[in-house]
Amino acid sequence: MALTDLERLERNENGIATAVAVLAQRFGDRLKTSMALREQHAHTTTYIPSQLPDAVVFATGEDDVRETVRVCAQYRVPVIPFGTGTSLEGGVNAPAGGISIDLTSMNRIVRVDAEDLDATVEAGVTREQLNSHLRDSGLFFPIDPGANASLGGMAATRASGTNAVRYGTMRENVIALRAVLPDGRVIRTAQRARKSAAGYDLTRLIVGSEGTLAIITELTLRLYGIPEAISAAICSFPDLESACNATILAMQSGLPMARIELMDASTVRAVNAYSRTDIPEQPLLLLEFHGSPAGVQEQTEAFGAIARDCGGSDFRWVTTTEERNRLWKARHDVYWAVRAAAPGKQAFATDVCVPISRLAECVAETERDIADSGLYGPIVGHVGDGNFHAAICCDPADADELGRAEAVVERLAMRALAMEGTCTGEHGIGQGKRRFLRLEHGPGVDVMAAIKKAIDPDNIMNPGKVLTA
Amino acid sequence: MALTDLERLERNENGIATAVAVLAQRFGDRLKTSMALREQHAHTTTYIPSQLPDAVVFATGEDDVRETVRVCAQYRVPVIPFGTGTSLEGGVNAPAGGISIDLTSMNRIVRVDAEDLDATVEAGVTREQLNSHLRDSGLFFPIDPGANASLGGMAATRASGTNAVRYGTMRENVIALRAVLPDGRVIRTAQRARKSAAGYDLTRLIVGSEGTLAIITELTLRLYGIPEAISAAICSFPDLESACNATILAMQSGLPMARIELMDASTVRAVNAYSRTDIPEQPLLLLEFHGSPAGVQEQTEAFGAIARDCGGSDFRWVTTTEERNRLWKARHDVYWAVRAAAPGKQAFATDVCVPISRLAECVAETERDIADSGLYGPIVGHVGDGNFHAAICCDPADADELGRAEAVVERLAMRALAMEGTCTGEHGIGQGKRRFLRLEHGPGVDVMAAIKKAIDPDNIMNPGKVLTA
Numbered sequence: 001m002a003l004t005d006l007e008r009l010e011r012n013e014n015g016i017a018t019a020v021a022v023l024a025q026r027f028g029d030r031l032k033t034s035m036a037l038r039e040q041h042a043h044t045t046t047y048i049p050s051q052l053p054d055a056v057v058f059a060t061g062e063d064d065v066r067e068t069v070r071v072c073a074q075y076r077v078p079v080i081p082f083g084t085g086t087s088l089e090g091g092v093n094a095p096a097g098g099i100s101i102d103l104t105s106m107n108r109i110v111r112v113d114a115e116d117l118d119a120t121v122e123a124g125v126t127r128e129q130l131n132s133h134l135r136d137s138g139l140f141f142p143i144d145p146g147a148n149a150s151l152g153g154m155a156a157t158r159a160s161g162t163n164a165v166r167y168g169t170m171r172e173n174v175i176a177l178r179a180v181l182p183d184g185r186v187i188r189t190a191q192r193a194r195k196s197a198a199g200y201d202l203t204r205l206i207v208g209s210e211g212t213l214a215i216i217t218e219l220t221l222r223l224y225g226i227p228e229a230i231s232a233a234i235c236s237f238p239d240l241e242s243a244c245n246a247t248i249l250a251m252q253s254g255l256p257m258a259r260i261e262l263m264d265a266s267t268v269r270a271v272n273a274y275s276r277t278d279i280p281e282q283p284l285l286l287l288e289f290h291g292s293p294a295g296v297q298e299q300t301e302a303f304g305a306i307a308r309d310c311g312g313s314d315f316r317w318v319t320t321t322e323e324r325n326r327l328w329k330a331r332h333d334v335y336w337a338v339r340a341a342a343p344g345k346q347a348f349a350t351d352v353c354v355p356i357s358r359l360a361e362c363v364a365e366t367e368r369d370i371a372d373s374g375l376y377g378p379i380v381g382h383v384g385d386g387n388f389h390a391a392i393c394c395d396p397a398d399a400d401e402l403g404r405a406e407a408v409v410e411r412l413a414m415r416a417l418a419m420e421g422t423c424t425g426e427h428g429i430g431q432g433k434r435r436f437l438r439l440e441h442g443p444g445v446d447v448m449a450a451i452k453k454a455i456d457p458d459n460i461m462n463p464g465k466v467l468t469a
Numbered sequence: 470m471a472l473t474d475l476e477r478l479e480r481n482e483n484g485i486a487t488a489v490a491v492l493a494q495r496f497g498d499r500l501k502t503s504m505a506l507r508e509q510h511a512h513t514t515t516y517i518p519s520q521l522p523d524a525v526v527f528a529t530g531e532d533d534v535r536e537t538v539r540v541c542a543q544y545r546v547p548v549i550p551f552g553t554g555t556s557l558e559g560g561v562n563a564p565a566g567g568i569s570i571d572l573t574s575m576n577r578i579v580r581v582d583a584e585d586l587d588a589t590v591e592a593g594v595t596r597e598q599l600n601s602h603l604r605d606s607g608l609f610f611p612i613d614p615g616a617n618a619s620l621g622g623m624a625a626t627r628a629s630g631t632n633a634v635r636y637g638t639m640r641e642n643v644i645a646l647r648a649v650l651p652d653g654r655v656i657r658t659a660q661r662a663r664k665s666a667a668g669y670d671l672t673r674l675i676v677g678s679e680g681t682l683a684i685i686t687e688l689t690l691r692l693y694g695i696p697e698a699i700s701a702a703i704c705s706f707p708d709l710e711s712a713c714n715a716t717i718l719a720m721q722s723g724l725p726m727a728r729i730e731l732m733d734a735s736t737v738r739a740v741n742a743y744s745r746t747d748i749p750e751q752p753l754l755l756l757e758f759h760g761s762p763a764g765v766q767e768q769t770e771a772f773g774a775i776a777r778d779c780g781g782s783d784f785r786w787v788t789t790t791e792e793r794n795r796l797w798k799a800r801h802d803v804y805w806a807v808r809a810a811a812p813g814k815q816a817f818a819t820d821v822c823v824p825i826s827r828l829a830e831c832v833a834e835t836e837r838d839i840a841d842s843g844l845y846g847p848i849v850g851h852v853g854d855g856n857f858h859a860a861i862c863c864d865p866a867d868a869d870e871l872g873r874a875e876a877v878v879e880r881l882a883m884r885a886l887a888m889e890g891t892c893t894g895e896h897g898i899g900q901g902k903r904r905f906l907r908l909e910h911g912p913g914v915d916v917m918a919a920i921k922k923a924i925d926p927d928n929i930m931n932p933g934k935v936l937t938a
Contacts, residue, residue, distance in 0.1 A: 115721055115826035158666040169664050171673070172641060187913040193822040194854050195638050196891035197627040197677055198898055198909050199935055200917045204640075204673035208666055225723040252584055254694040295764050353662040357584035385663050422665035429667055440667050444656040447924060448669045454923035455916065466668055 006049055006431055009096035009464050015075035016097050020055045022071050023099065030058045041082050041092060041100040045147075045335075047346040047396060048090035048432055053080055053100035060105050061122075062178065062186065062217040068101055069215065069460075070184035076458050081211045083124060083150030088349045089430025091157065091210055095464035101215065103152055109133050110218065118175055118192065120220045123152025130221075139223040142167035145426065146332050152216040157428035158208035162331065165251075165384030166258040166290065169426065173222045174207050179214035182456040192220060205451070210428050211462035213455050227290035230258075231300055232318040232327060236282045238311045240264055240367055240379065243283050244360035246310035247383040250303055251356050257303070259288035260384040261331060264367070267338065267378040274337030275330035280314060285383075286331060288324075334380050338391045342376050345393040348409045352416035353387035353425030362419055366390055366412055373404045387425035414439075429466045437466070475518060475900055478565035478933050484544035485566050489524045491540050492568065499527040510551050510561060510569040514616075514804070516815040516865060517559035517901055522549055522569035529574045530591075531647065531655065531686040537570055538684065538929075539653035545927050550680045552593060552619030557818045558899025560626065560679055564933035570684065572621055578602050579687065587644055587661065589689045592621025599690075608692040611636035614895065615801050621685040626897035627677035631800065634720075634853030635727040635759065638895065642691045643676050648683035651925040661689060674920070679897050680931035682924050696727075696759035700769055701787040701796060705751040707780045709733055709836055709848065712752050713829035715779035716852040719772055720825050726772070728757035729853040730800060733836070736807065736847040743806030744799035749783060754852075755800060757793075803849050807860045811845050814862040817878045821885035822856035822894030831888055835859055835881055842873045856894035882908075898935045906935070 024031045032038075033055045042050040057068045072079045078098025085092050094100065106122035107129065113119065114137055121130060128148045130141050143154060144161035153159075155177065160169035167173065176190040189202035206214055237243040243262055250257055263271070268281045285307070289299045304315065318324045330337075339347060354362045363379065370377035370390060381388025390412060394405035413423040413436050423429075423436035438445045449467050452459070493500045501507075502524045511519040526537045541548045547567025554561050563569065575591035576598065582588065583606055590599060597617045599610050612623060613630035622628075624646065629638035636642065645659040658671035675683055706712040712731055719726055732740070737750045754776070758768040773784065787793045799806075808816060823831045832848065839846040839859060850857025859881060863874035882892040882905050892898075892905035907914045918936055921928070 113824075113826065115717070116824040117721065118824075158664075158670075160664055160666075164664060168641075171664070171670065172637075181912075181916070185912050185915075187916060188911065189913060191886070191891050191909060192824045192889035193856075193885075193891045193894065194825070195627075195629055195633060195640070195822055195856065195894050197629075197820075197893045197895050198891050198902070199677070199906055199914070200682075200920060201627075201640065201670075201673045201677050202910075202913050202916060204670045205920075208668070208670050213669075225721075227723075248584070252586065252694075254696075292764075292767055294767060295761075298761055298763060351666075353664055355582075355585040355587075355661045356663070357582065387662075387664065416662075417660070420661035422660050422662045422667050424666045425662065425664050426666050433667070437668055440660060441671075442657065443650075443654050444658060444671050445668070446654075447650070447656060447671060450923040451669060451674075451920055454919040 006051065006095060011097045012076055015077045016054050019071050019075040019077040019099065023055065023057060023068060026067060027057055032056045041085065041102065042094060043085050044090055044093065045086060046088050046349055048093065051093040051095045053094040054097045056100045056102050058102045058105055062180065065101055065180045065215055065217055066184050066186065068099060069180050069182065072099055072460055073182055073184060073458065076460060078460055078463050079215065080462050081156070081215045083153030084126060084147060086147035086149050087157065087430055088427045089432040091428060091430045091465060093431060103150065106217065112137065114139060116192070117223045118220055119223055120218060121151055122218055123216045124150050126150050127154065134223065138226050140226050141221055141223055143170055143173055144332065146335050151219050151221065155207050155216055155219055156210050158426070160382065160426040162259045162261055162328070162382055164382060165260055166256060167224065170207055171204060174203055174219055175222060176220040177203055177206055177216050178218035179206055179216045181214050182461050210430065210466050212452060212466050213461060229293040229296040230288065230290055231296045232288045232324045233300065234279060234284055234286055234316045234318065235307050235312045236280050236284045236314040240283045241360045241364045242311045243285050244363050244383060246285065246307045246312055248356050248359060249306045249310065251384055253302070253306065255299055255302055257287065257384055258290040259286065261286040262381040262383040262388060264379040267334060267380045270337040270341035270378060271330050271334060274340050275333055277330050286327065335391065338378050338393070342393040344395060346396050348392040348405055349427065350390050350392065350409055350412050351387060351425045351427045352412055352421055352423060353385060354416050354419045354421030356386045358419040358421065359383060359386045362415060363388055365415060369408055369411055373408050375401070375405055375408065377408065385425065386421065431465060434466065434468050475520065475564060480566045481545055484546045485523050488540050488544040488546040488568065492524065492526060492537060495536060496526055501525045510554065510571065511563060512554050513559055513562065514555060515557050515818055517562065520562040520564045522563040523566045525569045525571050527571045527574055531649065534570055534649045534684055534686055535653050535655065537568060538649050538651065541568055541929055542651055542653060542927065545929060547929050547932050548684065549931050550625070550684045552622030553595060553616060555616035555618050556626065556899055557896045558901035560897060560899045560934060562900060572619065575686065581606065583608060585661070586692045587689055588692055589687060590620055591687055592685045593619050595619050596623065603692065607695050609695050610690055610692055612639055612642055613801065615804050620688050620690065624676050624685055624688055625679050627895070629851065629895040631728045631730055631851055633851060634729055635725060636693065639676055640673060643672055643688055644691060645689040646672055646675055646685050647687035648675055648685045650683050651930050679899065679935050681921060681935050682930060698762040698765040699757065699759055700765045701757045701793045702769065703748060703753055703755055703785045703787065704776050704781045705749050705753045705783040709752045710829045710833045711780045712754050713832050713852060715754065715776045715781055717825050717828060718775045718779065720853055722771070722775070724768055724771055726756065726853055727759040728755065730755040731850040731852040731857060733848040736803060736849045739806040739810035739847060740799050740803060743809050744802055746799050755796065804860065807847050807862070811862040813864060815865050817861040817874055818858060818896065819861065819878055819881050820856060820858050820894045820896045821881055821890055821892060822854060823885050823888045823890030825855045827888040827890065828852060828855050831884060832857060834884060838877055838880055842877050844870070844874055844877065846877065854894065855890065900934060903935065903937050
């Protein structure tokens with residue numbers, strides 16, 4: 001199957017018609033069936049074609065989610081949770097139709113506890129909204145995927161971003177969840193203690209399950225104190241491999257890097273054009289150090305020595321908060337910068353992740369492979385985690401170009417798996433990466449399918465995602 | 470049901486007899502049915518009475534585990550994995566009889582990768598064995614429950630210990646597992662990349678499942694560089710509450726404490742007697758700081774200021790490595806020190822964990838409750854996590870004393886749950902804490918049961934543990 005061919009699953013037409021009618025009566029104006037809204041709720045940011053839901057329910061609280069799921073369960077109709085619609089792998093598509101539950105109005109910050117360094121939020125709160133809310137508290141939430149995604153969606157896809165090397169991913173930073181099960185019951189996956197050995201880890205089971213087991217309605221998240229000192233820098237390298245080698249040495253030496261991000265020259269060119277920055281157009285690392293003033297000083301000196309040994313040069317310090325924010329904003333907008341640099345093209349947003357010892361080799365082979373393919377495919381990465389993106393751009397109407405792009409994407413996933421890595425470090429499986437799941441997990445996929453069947457026997461929760469079934 | 474009354478589950482006598490005969494043929498001398506070995510494999514370190522398996526298979530590799538599980542599955546006979554038998558909650562008991570699989574000979578260290586800071590070990594490797602093996606590599610594995618437990622057992626119970634405040638628990642430090650399913654198939658739960666968004670988190674599902682879903686045969690673990698500088702200290706406080714308050718302030722100020730351990734005066738007395746130390750017999754914190762020399766200096770000064778504000782005094786620096794090792798060895802032996810201080814008594818080894826803001830209150834209320842009960846119940850804790858142990862000692866033959874002890878244990882669990890905490894921070898549910906599971910997780914327990922049923926429909930994997938069924 002070509003990457004851009006999505007199967008339509010069988011539609012339960014009668015069930016859908018009944019459920020939409022029942023929900024319309026229940027929700028009135030808060031249920032929408034207009035084509036514009038349906039299209040918006042299957043909007044995908046990548047190459048994956050849209051598959052529209054039949055209706056959208058705008059939930060204002062957990063009871064709305066429960067009620068919608070109950071009705072859908074009764075008539076065996078798919079339910080697709082919708083946060084900000086920024087999935088890169090078709091997470092919000094409705095291949096068998098059904099009801100999209102829009103959670104954007106569930107955007108209350110329920111509590112912030114500065115003593116316990118945690119907060120409880122509704123699933124529709126975005127990461128930027130939370131951090132704005134925290135601004136005067138001296139606290140922050142570090143997980144920052146490219147998009148200003150909803151925290152429910154970030155938990156559902158086990159998202160990470162530029163700070164994960166220091167602070168972990170959503171896997172490490174969700175303390176507890178509330179979620180609606182396919183039968184309409186609500187579970188709370190854990191208490192608020194930092195650790196527990198009480199029973200199966202339902203929190204981590206739902207984190208990363210992409211809406212296929214339950215719909216997250218509320219999250220309790222770890223917060224961190226804003227470091228006393230923050231220092232950012234840009235360091236150029238003669239080639240990607242050297243930049244990767246510096247990263248590897250920094251990680252192996254135990255330097256507590258807060259951010260260590262790779263960009264190749266063509267990414268920098270796209271960023272400079274899109275975000276009006278003047279970053280040197282060479283392979284480079286963007287760095288950030290967090291700690292006490294003395295600690296940050298120590299870290300930067302230690303990293304400087306490593307970088308010089310690896311051929312790094314032209315260290316530029318980013319001194320003001322404003323300049324630093326501008327730099328990271330530009331980094332977060334890389335996807336859009338690359339899209340703007342390749343007008344009329346679609347992008348395969350790959351995100352393999354390998355053990356750090358294999359990073360330089362994996363990046364170098366991928367760089368060569370993209371060059372050989374003749375395609376535009378800039379490379380950028382959260383390299384401290386061994387995670388990098390090659391945005392393989394092509395015109396999907398050009399069969400030859402599409403074929404070459406698909407072949408590069410396929411070889412990249414295989415290369416990462418052969419290096420004991422994963423096909424997706426942070427974007428999730430969605431629809432786009434399902435064919436790699438068994439190659440990565442073997443019979444583990446059968447265990448996942450057994451769990452799915454046990455919790456959602458009628459397969460109403462975001463069907464057609466993650467598992468092939 | 471009294472805590473010390475364990476139900477016997479129904480025994481499948483014919484199945485057990487057949488399975489033992491088939492396995493005896495298969496394993497010859499490596500299957501044992503002597504009373505001495507059966508007793509040793511149901512040995513419990515706590516108040517929980519032993520329930521013996523019918524036979525013990527000494528596995529030398531994963532194939533032995535597979536073969537044993539296959540035979541047991543065929544005849545519907547329980548399988549109980551056995552590491553070092555140091556469960557505090559009856560983890561190795563056989564309430565319906567069956568086969569104990571002894572994994573102690575599966576003690577090969579498969580690989581250590583200094584570049585990726587990880588290692589792969591068989592399930593029977595103990596934490597001390599791994600750290601001895603790593604001694605010359607500059608690396609260490611930080612998770613350190615009191616016992617020199619097997620790493621497979623530590624993963625199965627989601628263990629932690631004194632370093633968890635800085636390095637996390639087994640939840641954060643297992644990268645991947647190999648495990649044998651009830652049908653004899655083997656899964657590998659993840660590749661070796663540091664993060665992944667590919668499918669359900671089977672690693673975290675099996676970590677903490679206490680052998681009820683699968684038998685862990687191999688683990689890939691995170692390692693850490695031994696810090697450049699390590700500094701330990703003892704600081705006395707006028708009372709437990711003051712020590713807890715100092716802990717809370719240290720955690721809230723973001724100090725990266727490596728260890729912050731509480732002991733009450735009666736624990737210190739027991740430790741001094743058992744381990745021949747001369748620690749001041751007052752409420753105190755044992756501390757350890759990791760980092761660069763300057764970083765450690767900074768941390769100790771910052772902590773010193775906090776401690777003084779909370780009434781801390783009599784700071785004693787533990788300067789030599791030898792003295793430091795002796796101190797932590799004494800800390801690890803607290804359980805045995807307390808047992809030695811209360812000859813003829815059994816101990817309820819409680820281990821609640823609460824949000825840090827509630828720690829002082831929870832400890833203070835517990836201290837008063839124990840005093841009111843007239844029982845010996847010293848308090849010790851990994852207080853940086855909000856986790857503490859009160860070892861409630863009583864003579865199980867003295868009905869009145871037993872009743873008072875059970876009431877204290879019950880109230881302690883309820884107190885922690887009411888404070889948004891957990892009934893077990895690190896010991897697991899086993900048999901001993903099953904009645905608290907639904908109080909803690911509500912309908913989440915039904916989800917756990919559904920997963921158990923889906924993966925182990927005949928309930929052969931460590932039956933009678935974690936879930937009530």
